[in-house]
Amino acid sequence: MTVTQTTAVDIRDAQEPENVPASALSRADLCSGPPRRHPRPDGQDSYTISEVVAFTGLTAHTLRWYERIGLMPHVDRSHTGQRRYSNRDLDWLDLVGKLRLTGMPVADMVRYAELVREGESTYAERFELLEATRRDVLARIAELQDTLSVLDRKIMFYGEAGSRAR
DSSP, X not given: OOOOOEEEOOTTOSSOOSSOOGGGTTEEETTOSSOOSSOOOTTOOOXXXXXXXXXXXXXXXXHHHHHHHTSSOOOEEOTTSOEEBOHHHHHHHHHHHHHHHHTOOHHHHHHHHHHHHHOGXXXXXXXXXXXXXXXXXXXXXXXXXXXXXXXXXXXXXXXXHHHHHO
């Protein structure tokens, strides 16, 4: 038996639905998506900041900064005031990490987070923001491929020159 749970998309959803009909964009399938990158105890959905540091490799300072600038949604607190992160928070941090790897400026990541919080009416703006980031990533990949070709030619030259010198 397979159980599928759907819920309204919120800021802590790790990914936008892919290849989903427009009529279904207001839902996210919690059972779909890539496998979790960070090991998490089964059945646990409340983590201290030190546990999140261990799972993500981010520093506690960075996590607090993300919250302060609006990149993280409201993080729950324990009865003693300690931050308590959920699996959805970890998924969101995973997405933020991917956006960082694209080279997306922090201001754009914060804008994206604001748009997600605003809801479905911002899909078009989110689409444009992510499309622009994708174009930038493709341009960087092309630059790196060109650079790799130059390195390969140099390596081949020195490899051949070294074998002739022996």
